[in-house]
Amino acid sequence: MASSAETLDAYYANxxxxxxxxxEEASRxxxxxxxxVEFITGHSLSCAGRLPLICHRGTVAPDGLAAMRDxxxxxxxxxxxxxxxAQYRDHILSLAGKALKAVTIYWTPPEVAPPRMTWIDPAVQQYLNNKGNLAELVPEQAVPRRKLAAGGAEVTAALRAMPLPTVLxxxxxxxxxxxxxxxxxxRPRHRARADRRFGNGDTLIFEDVLDIAENHCVQYAVLPDATVAYVGASSQLCLPNGVHAGNLIDPDLAPSDEVIALGREIALRGAALGFRGIAGFDIVVTGDGRPMAIDLNFRLVSSTAQVLLHPRLSRERGLIASRLAFCAFDGSLNELLRTCRLHINAGWLVPLAMFDPIYGQAGPGPARGRFLxxxxxxxxxxxxxxxxxxxGIQIAGRRRTFAGRTRALVKRLVVRLSRGWTP
Structure with missing residues (x-):
């Protein structure tokens, strides 16, 4: 059973x-x-609870906060x-001076957040989130077949020899x-494209393409005492090129006990190395029913707020499904909110985070929102x-039509039937 707490202060130390x-220097x-980089600082505004949160001015425009409360x-x-x-770093130093520890969602250079001021050892944070270490954190049977090539000539030779299709x-x-x-x-032309994109010294992972029937992000909290609690899960929506475009929660797409157990084992291994906090793992189920871990995020993830808030919001609205949508609007935040106001009032649209570049004095750019x-x-x-x-609202991944999701549902049904499930 998933944890029922919906704010982060229930999972992090006081x-x-x-x-x-x-x-930016680490954002390659x-x-x-x-x-x-500024908008992500507001992604937890809806679920931080009593935890102090350093966030950009653009994420706290009064109209945006009012819409969230409404x-x-x-x-x-x-x-x-x-x-x-500079102001961001000053806030870190000020809070650290009060004996508080920084939960850095992403590894942060030590000159910004010195290791003595962070809750998790930065070296541990880097190790756990490096995709090259996945096989050391996941049970062997749940690791896709993969090989690593250390940069330069080794990567170039491996690109020439790799079978197609391959995930890099x-x-x-x-x-x-x-x-x-x-x-x-x-396709063969992708080899040269990959060499231009990746052939610059980084170690590259060559991984088998899986026949994916289900794609879950399962989330766990490693509590301060190192115990692990299952937080919840969502199905991931991805573009054909692998780019993440949102998440979907629906009872018909809930992960199996096997998937949840695999994620718990990974969380326990991270806990043993010193991780604390919420983590989200990308675990797929193949067409023949095998759960496989394809990415480990030992940090808050895009869908954390959705997973925490969906149970209550769904119950209050009597609506079982929610889609996390990453949105942009070529206009002001006020115009975006005017467009959305009827839908917010009707109850089916919930703004989890908003960004107003004008109020934030951040320079030109679209207004942004994360909506359920x-x-x-x-x-x-x-x-x-x-x-x-x-x-006029641009939704990431919207061009992935429902036909793609229908195919995924059909694959899931086939897997269930193969396990002896009856409708």
Whole structure:
């Protein structure tokens, strides 16, 4: 059974605070969209609870916070707002001076967050989140067949010899996310593209392409006493190139006991090395029913707020499915909210995080939002996605039609029937 707590202060020690900004110098394998390093600092506003949170001014525009509250969310109690990098670092030093420890979502250079001020040893954080170490943290039977090539000539030779299709991943200690460090090579021309993208000294992982029937992000909390609690799960929506485009929660897509048990074992191994906090693991189920771990995120992930808040919000609305949507709007945040107001009032649209570059004095760029789109079914959610898109809201991955999700559901049904399940 998943934990019922919906705020992060239930999972982190009382002497911690959230320091979620990624540092530009370490953001090579992170989405490079405008303002993204600032927007991510507001992703936990809806679920931080009493944990102090350092967040950019653009994430706390009054109209955005009001919309979140109107949707039934409790905005973080203690917010330390910054506009510049120097102000962000000053907040870290100030809180650390009060004997609080920084929960750095991504590895942060020591000149910004010295190791003595962080809750998790930075070396442990880097090790656990380096894709090259996955096979050391996952039971052998749940590791896809893979091999590593250390950069330069070795990578170039391996690219020439690799079978197609192959999944390429970068083994890096730097922060990574959103599929930016992943490439699926399907055609001969992809070899040269991969060499340009990855052939620059990084160690590269060559991994088998799996026949995927289910794709879950399962989340666990390693509590301060090192015990592990299952937090919940969502199904991942990915583009054909592997880029993450949102998450879906629906009872029909819940992970099996085998998937949950595999994730728990991985969390326990991380706990033994010193990790504490919430982690999210990408675990797929193959067409023949095998759970396989394809990525380990020992940190808060994109869907953490969705997983924590969905049970209550779903129950209050009587709507069983929710889709986490990453949205942008070529206009002001006020215009975006005017477009969404009727849907927020109707209860099926919940803003989890907002970004206003104007209020944040962050320079030109689109207004952004992370929304939960609720529906009676996946089909109802898809119809509401179309309503938002027709009003000018750009939803990441929206072009992945429902046909793709239907194929995934059919594969899941085949797996269940093969295990003796009856409708």
């Amino acid at each position: 002497d911690t605070f959230l320091a979620p900004r990624i540092w 394998w992170f989405p490079n969209e405008p303002h993204m 949707a039934g969310l409790a905005v973080a109690d203690t917010r330390l707002v910054y506009e510049t990098r 991943k970068v083994a890096t200690d730097l922060p990574n996310g959103g599929g930016q460090d992943v490439m699926i090579c399907r 789109i609720f529906g009676e079914s996946q089909e109802a959610v898809a119809a509401r996605e179309a309503v938002l898109e027709a009003s």
